[in-house]
Each structure stands twice: as C-alpha cells, then as structure tokens.
Amino acid sequence: MEGKLETPFQMENTKVWIAGHRGLVGGAIAKRLSRENCTIVTIDRDELDLRDQVGVKKWLEKEKPSIIILAAAKVGGIVANSTQPADFLYDNLVIETNIIKAAHEIEVKKLLFLGSSCIYPRDAKQPMVEEELLTGPLEKTNESYAIAKIAGLKMCEAFRTQYGCDFISAQPTNLYGEGDKFDPEMGHVIPALMVKAHKGKLNNYSKLNVWGSGTPKREFLYIHDLADALVHLLKNYSGKSHINIGTGEEFSIKQLAEKICDVVGFQGELVFDTTKPDGSPRKLVNNSRLAELGWNSKTSLDEGLAKTYKWYLDNVS
Numbered sequence: 001m002e003g004k005l006e007t008p009f010q011m012e013n014t015k016v017w018i019a020g021h022r023g024l025v026g027g028a029i030a031k032r033l034s035r036e037n038c039t040i041v042t043i044d045r046d047e048l049d050l051r052d053q054v055g056v057k058k059w060l061e062k063e064k065p066s067i068i069i070l071a072a073a074k075v076g077g078i079v080a081n082s083t084q085p086a087d088f089l090y091d092n093l094v095i096e097t098n099i100i101k102a103a104h105e106i107e108v109k110k111l112l113f114l115g116s117s118c119i120y121p122r123d124a125k126q127p128m129v130e131e132e133l134l135t136g137p138l139e140k141t142n143e144s145y146a147i148a149k150i151a152g153l154k155m156c157e158a159f160r161t162q163y164g165c166d167f168i169s170a171q172p173t174n175l176y177g178e179g180d181k182f183d184p185e186m187g188h189v190i191p192a193l194m195v196k197a198h199k200g201k202l203n204n205y206s207k208l209n210v211w212g213s214g215t216p217k218r219e220f221l222y223i224h225d226l227a228d229a230l231v232h233l234l235k236n237y238s239g240k241s242h243i244n245i246g247t248g249e250e251f252s253i254k255q256l257a258e259k260i261c262d263v264v265g266f267q268g269e270l271v272f273d274t275t276k277p278d279g280s281p282r283k284l285v286n287n288s289r290l291a292e293l294g295w296n297s298k299t300s301l302d303e304g305l306a307k308t309y310k311w312y313l314d315n316v317s
C-alpha cells in the first residue's frame with residue numbers, strides 16, 4: 001500500500017505540539033501520548049489565537065516541535081454548522097493554513113491533519129472509499145466545514161508534492177466521548193441527546209425531542225479509539241492520500257436515541273422533530289486502508305456511550 005512504512009516513524013524523544021488540546025480530539029490525543037516517550041507542548045487560546053498568522057509562526061519558531069497534530073478547529077453539530085457557515089469556513093481555513101505553512105517553514109518532521117467524513121459527497125457510494133473525494137456535491141448543512149477540511153487535506157498533499165513535507169491527513173467518522181461539547185443546541189447528536197435525556201429523567205418528562213426523521217444513519221467512533229488510531233498512523237503511515245478512520249458499523253438516529261435512553265435510564269417516548277434537518281442520509285467510511293496498516297477500532301457503541309455518560313455525570317451535570 002502507498003505510504004505504508006516498513007520501519008515505523010520514531011516518536012521517542014520527540015516534541016509534539018497538539019494544536020487544539022482543549023477539544024474532544026486534542027484531549028484524547030494528549031492522554032494517549034502520555035504512553036509514548038515524547039514531550040507534549042500546548043498553548044491556550046487566550047495566549048495564542050491560531051487565526052493570527054504572525055503569532056502562530058512566532059510561537060512555532062520559539063517552540064520548534066518536531067511533530068504537529070493539527071486537531072484545532074471550530075466544530076459543532078448540524079445546527080451550529082448550518083447557521084454559522086462564515087465562521088466554520090473562515091476560522092477553519094485560517095487555522096489550518098497558518099499552521100501548515102509555518103510547519104513547513106520551521107521544518108517539522110511530521111504533521112497530522114484532522115478532517116472529517118463530511119468531506120465526501122452527499123450521495124457518495126457507501127461505505128465511502130478515499131477516492132470518493134470530490135466526485136459530487138457536498139451535503140449542504142456542513143458544506144463550509146467540509147470545504148475547509150478538503151482545503152486542509154489538499155494543502156497537506158500539496159506541501160508533500162512540492163516540498164517533500166511528511167504531512168498526512170486522517171478523516172474520522174462522527175466522534176464522541178469524554179470532553180465533548182454537551183450543548184443541546186450547538187453540540188453533536190450524542191452529547192445533545194444525552195443532556196436532553198438526562199434532564200428529561202431528572203424532571204420526569206414524558207418525551208424526548210429528537211431532531212429530524214430519525215432515519216439518517218451515522219457511524220460513531222469513540223474518541224479514545226480515534227486517538228489510538230492517530231498514533232498508529234503517525235508511526236506507520238507517510239503517504240499522499242488521506243486515510244479514513246471508522247468502526248465499520250452504522251446506526252440509525254432512532255436506534256442511537258434508544259441506546260442513549262437506555263444508558264441514561266430515561267423512560268419517555270421519542271418524538272421526531274422534522275422541522276430540524278436530517279443532514280446526510282448516510283456517512284459510513286470504508287476502513288480498508290487503515291486495516292491494511294494494522295489498526296481496527298475496539299470500543300462498541302454501547303460501551304463508549306456508558307463511559308461518556310459516566311464522564312458527563314462526574315464532570316458536567
């Protein structure tokens with residue numbers, strides 16, 4: 001397979017910058033990297049705005065990490081994406097261009113860029129192989145985010161082609177887990193439904209409001225599985241193509257809502273609010289390349305939801 005390393009890339013004694021360490025992805029990567037013999041560097045948002053090109057370059061010149069994990073992004077659920085298209089496009093484009101360009105200038109050894117399965121056309125053949133990229137129109141509800149992420153992965157490809165940079169990109173499916181944004185309006189479906197079901201249980205509500213028809217299907221990857229996959233990619237992959245990361249399993253939103261009610265212990269009835277958007281009908285990624293590199297996901301949705309709810313109870317509610 002193109003890009004599969006015969007000798008693993010050495011992470012020992014390297015300095016790794018996790019851009020976006022406070023987010024869902026960045027937090028899980030920090031935890032996973034604590035098992036590697038490397039030094040993690042981070043910088044908080046109030047000290048460095050990643051949209052500031054000069055500031056990013058100066059910080060990188062001072063820190064000189066040898067590896068960058070680019071997990072910083074403006075993210076949100078279907079309503080956040082569709083109501084703030086300018087911010088999703090601008091912030092994400094600027095963050096990634098600033099970091100990728102400066103990474104080349106300070107000659108980092110490796111950069112890993114994080115995208116999302118929404119980069120694929122709305123009607124892409126399922127499960128979606130990497131070659132489905134740019135074969136058709138995007139899903140409208142997250143078009144801005146997808147365009148920014150496509151630009152980011154193409155930028156990694158372009159810097160590899162033109163300058164020989166070891167920049168790779170991973171496109172994970174829908175993510176969830178500890179550290180997610182538990183916001184019923186702006187969050188993704190899992191944390192949003194968890195909060196609503198939890199509040200419903202506490203207040204003895206008889207109904208749970210589920211957006212859309214309940215028929216769209218999604219593939220959900222537990223965040224600590226993702227972090228493990230990313231470290232695996234860093235060590236074992238150095239190729240031009242982006243790499244999908246998923247579980248191979250999909251659930252309808254109705255099935256998901258039922259599972260969340262079980263985990264939370266909410267007994268009410270599901271009510272589908274069809275004034276809210278469904279988004280893509282399906283977004284299942286083909287994982288063959290990652291499997292060929294020797295990685296498969298481990299955590300079932302039931303197990304991941306139980307761990308996520310426990311974290312929510314201990315840290316948020």
Ligand code: GDP
Binds near residue numbers: 079142253
């Ligand atoms: P998407 O994968 O980009 O569409 O991201 P989301 O996680 O926001 O939504 C996934 C699906 O869950 C969509 O079909 C939503 O309409 C549906 N959904 C059902 N209830 C909710 C909810 O309370 N919040 C969100 N964000 N989505 C919901």
